Amino acid sequence: MSDEILQPEAAADDLAFEGALRPGSLAEFVGQQKVRRQLQLLLDAAQLQNRAPDHILLAGPPGLGKTTLAMIVAHEGERPLRMTSGPAIQHAGDLAAVLSSLVPGEVLFIDEIHRMARSAEEMLYLAMEDFRVDIMVGKGAGATSIPLELAPFTLVGATTRAGLLPNPLRDRFGFTAHLEFYEADELHRVIERASGLIGLQIESDALREIAGRSRGTPRIANRLLRRVRDYALVHGAAADHTAVSAALELYDVDEHGLDRLDRAVLSAIVERFDGGPVGLSTLAVTVGEEAETIESVVEPFLVRSGLVTRTPRGRVATPQGWRHLGRAAPGPQPSLIDDL
Ligand SMILES: Nc1ncnc2c1ncn2[C@@H]1O[C@H](COP(=O)(O)OP(=O)(O)OP(=O)(O)O)[C@@H](O)[C@H]1O
Numbered sequence: 179m180s181d182e183i184l185q186p187e188a189a190a191d192d193l194a195f196e197g198a199l200r201p202g203s204l205a206e207f208v209g210q211q212k213v214r215r216q217l218q219l220l221l222d223a224a225q226l227q228n229r230a231p232d233h234i235l236l237a238g239p240p241g242l243g244k245t246t247l248a249m250i251v252a253h254e255g256e257r258p259l260r261m262t263s264g265p266a267i268q269h270a271g272d273l274a275a276v277l278s279s280l281v282p283g284e285v286l287f288i289d290e291i292h293r294m295a296r297s298a299e300e301m302l303y304l305a306m307e308d309f310r311v312d313i314m315v316g317k318g319a320g321a322t323s324i325p326l327e328l329a330p331f332t333l334v335g336a337t338t339r340a341g342l343l344p345n346p347l348r349d350r351f352g353f354t355a356h357l358e359f360y361e362a363d364e365l366h367r368v369i370e371r372a373s374g375l376i377g378l379q380i381e382s383d384a385l386r387e388i389a390g391r392s393r394g395t396p397r398i399a400n401r402l403l404r405r406v407r408d409y410a411l412v413h414g415a416a417a418d419h420t421a422v423s424a425a426l427e428l429y430d431v432d433e434h435g436l437d438r439l440d441r442a443v444l445s446a447i448v449e450r451f452d453g454g455p456v457g458l459s460t461l462a463v464t465v466g467e468e469a470e471t472i473e474s475v476v477e478p479f480l481v482r483s484g485l486v487t488r489t490p491r492g493r494v495a496t497p498q499g500w501r502h503l504g505r506a507a508p509g510p511q512p513s514l515i516d517d518l
């Protein structure tokens with residue numbers, strides 16, 4: 179996407195900032211009430227029985243708090259945390275090295291677990307179930323497997339693509355948390371807390387305005403908050419509603435959190451194709467962008483916002499989509515009414 183400010187994935191400058199803003203406990207974690215209560219129960223039960231909590235899978239789009247929750251799981255149980263990721267585990271041996279060095283009760287966080295090598299997955303099944311791995315020694319006919327006992331641990335896996343996980347792996351998690359996009363009032367609380375932590379005086383309606391433009395995603399809300407802070411700092415202005423409008427206009431983020439490309443797509447459907455339906459490839463050529471980008475980045479948000487719907491014949495702008503561009507949606511054609 180051309181306008182990186184609205185990307186839900188972490189950028190380099192987010193990472194430096196996010197460490198300081200991560201809530202350290204479930205009580206501080208905003209929103210996701212259902213998941214929070216489910217996790218709390220799981221952790222409390224483990225605590226009472228003095229054992230490692232069940233394995234946990236955290237599933238959901240980028241920037242909604244998966245890594246944060248993994249850290250909280252370790253922190254709440256006062257357990258050490260080991261962090262690795264699917265792409266770092268390219269061979270079963272990579273995983274064996276990590277697993278065999280865990281201390282009892284340790285939380286092992288595997289981010290992007292869907293990207294782990296297949297050969298390692300099989301080893302993980304056994305490790306999750308029996309806290310054991312079989313290490314292969316030698317090659318060919320002389321190869322033998324040596325069982326190795328592991329310390330009991332809790333696996334926390336995170337994935338943006340739960341559908342890509344093989345069933346046997348998914349089934350071995352005691353609990354799967356599905357993270358949802360946040361409501362505007364929840365994002366309001368996320369950035370209210372963050373502004374306190376970075377020492378930014380900001381008005382409540384400015385926070386509300388940022389929350390409404392953050393696409394349901396705490397990472398984006400924190401990032402927009404940072405741009406507003408910059409704006410107020412550079413202009414020696416108060417961080418108020420006016421500063422939010424000016425700063426976010428500068429970065430092409432409109433009142434609903436649409437960026438330039440989102441608006442270009444919506445406006446192509448409405449203005450060039452009379453509201454649609456229009457096929458993906460035609461749309462891509464019209465706005466001069468890859469079809470893949472439109473399908474995976476732009477369209478999901480437009481659909482989620484109720485501005486566009488997908489039909490078998492192509493993409494169609496909803497009445498709300500027309501209104502977003504300041505246009506009235508066309509009513510039913512007179513000839514159609516006659517036919518009824
Ligand atoms: N519920 C929340 N309350 C407060 N802050 C949150 C919450 N969820 C996420 N954040 C903040 O949003 C940022 C991104 O969260 P996090 O890194 O946990 O997302 P993620 O789901 O792991 O994303 P990715 O899929 O890209 O790894 C962090 O700075 C974190 O502090």
Ligand SMILES: [Mg+2]
Pocket residue numbers: 244245246289336
């Ligand atoms: Mg993460």
